[in-house]
Amino acid sequence: MxxxxxxxxxxxxxxxxxxxxxxxxxxxxxxxxxxxxxxxxxxxxxxxxxxxxxxxxxxxxxxxxxxxxxxxxxxxxxxxxxxxxxxxxxxxEQSPYAYPRTGGRLGSARVNAELIALALTIVLLGFFFDFRRPLRWRNVDLVALLSLGAAVALFDRGHPLVAVPLVYPPLVYLGARLAWLGFRRADRSGSPLGTWAGNRVLVVGLAALVLGRIAANLLIGGVGDVGYASVFGAASIHEGWPLYVADHAHLDTYGPITYLAYLPFELIWPLKNLVHGYLPAAHAAAITFDVLTMLGLLILGSRLRDRRLGLMLAFAWAACPFTFLTLIANTNDGLVPLFVVAALVAFSSPVRRGILIGLGA
Known part of the structure; x- marks a missing residue:
């Protein structure tokens, strides 16, 4: 077959x-x-x-x-x-796809990845769901976010006609919720994000999650066309090849900022040909973007309120099943939240904020 x-x-x-x-x-x-x-x-x-x-x-x-x-x-x-x-x-090697596939093992480890994502969902609910007040808006926000997992699971099993419509309810809820928060009178009493865990538990849990995410990326993560094209663009800069040409058979898929972001990793682990059994530059880039985003969230939370809020933000990112699935796919998607978080950290400086928003765009 x-x-x-x-x-x-x-x-x-x-x-x-x-x-x-x-x-x-x-x-x-x-x-x-x-x-x-x-x-x-x-x-x-x-x-x-x-x-x-x-x-x-x-x-x-x-x-x-x-x-x-x-x-x-x-x-x-x-x-x-x-x-x-x-x-x-x-x-x-012979491949049923139009692009050369790398030797990542994500396909064979799909069940393991889904089980890990399910475990992360339970961790996220266990730490941030307020069971004493289940009807709080924060709980509804959390359930709406995690409900996207049903669409992801159905789509992954070949049911796009069922999966795609399931994406819209949480998106509509998100739009309505943001509009309500934006137009209502500011309420600065308390923090919308809270957890029963103390700071020491958050630190230990965050460290365990980060190490687990890195291990999962290295052991079961795969590299598809997105990660490969990003490394290919960095290799083009490294080797002096043209980035953008008229030929359709060229990997000029992304903007130069993406390729420049991958360049340090390609310099350490150069791209030798179209087939890589591991493509370490893509793995290293995805892990670095993920870790830097969590560091940015730590700084952002500390600036907004205190170190505890920063720990909660970073922990929530590390326990989120969707950020985990993005990480083990080794795509360049991690660049976008990295620039967004960096822009929020630099929000007080119009120049730095503008530069980071421009880079992220």
Whole structure:
């Protein structure tokens, strides 16, 4: 059954990709079609097929994201397909997707990730739900936030028609709640965020959550196209490649700020080719963005009121199942809350606030 989506994806790719002239390099490519075929010809699988059938011939097509797709046919049809990365000449593993997948284990560890997210949901409720006054608005806010988990779980199990409508009730509630808070008369009595836990419990719990999040990222986290494209852009800056070109087969997906944010991590763990079994630069970037956001929340809470509020804000972030799922996906989504929190920390300075908001946008 796994071969069926691969065959369908390759067939669609062939419809979209035009056969390239053998001796000419397509725009922004390093290799010609003839060179791509020569690389694919050296693969053991192709050699075995050619030994059995001398009439087997390969033809290179320009695929997406700087890839060559070499298709081998005989009189009876397609016998093999080989993906060749253009810049390095590496042969890629077969994938049913249009982009090269990394070797992250998020797919195989999906159940574990969901169980961890469920455990974090219980922790968040246990620390911040006021069981003595269950009808408080703070409790309703918390339940509305966590109700998004139902949509995430259903979508992950292939029920988008049910999952997508479930996103709207908490969003409508959020809009109405913010409007009510914004237009009502200011009430500064007390704090809207509270917990039964003392500061020592919050510190120990926060440390445990942070270490657990980092371990989960390293052990079960995967890297998809978003994390890969971010590292690829940083590698383009590092290697002096053009960031934005007219060719659709180029990873010019995000703005330069994203690529610059990933550059320090790519310098430490350089991108060598399109296939990485781990892609440590993406893992390191996601973990760093997450930890810096929590540090920012600690500072923000201390400036708004006291250190306890900062601890509660950071703890709530660490215990939130959605920030956890974002972290182990190793996307660049962590940059947005990082800049938002930094802008709030720098709110008293119009210049710094404006710069950080601009960077986040």
């Amino acid at each position: 796994r071969a069926l989506p691969i065959a369908i994806a390759c067939a669609l790719l062939l419809l979209l990709a035009a056969p390239a002239a053998a001796a000419e390099r397509p725009p922004h490519f390093w290799h010609t079609a003839a060179q791509a075929v020569a690389i694919a010809d050296k693969q053991p699988m192709v050699r075995r097929l050619a030994a059995r059938d001398p009439s087997l011939r390969g033809r290179a097509h320009v695929a997406d994201l700087g890839l060559w797709l070499v298709v081998y046919r005989d009189a009876r049809g397609v016998k093999a397909r080989v993906q060749v990365e253009d810049r390095t000449g590496d042969v890629l």
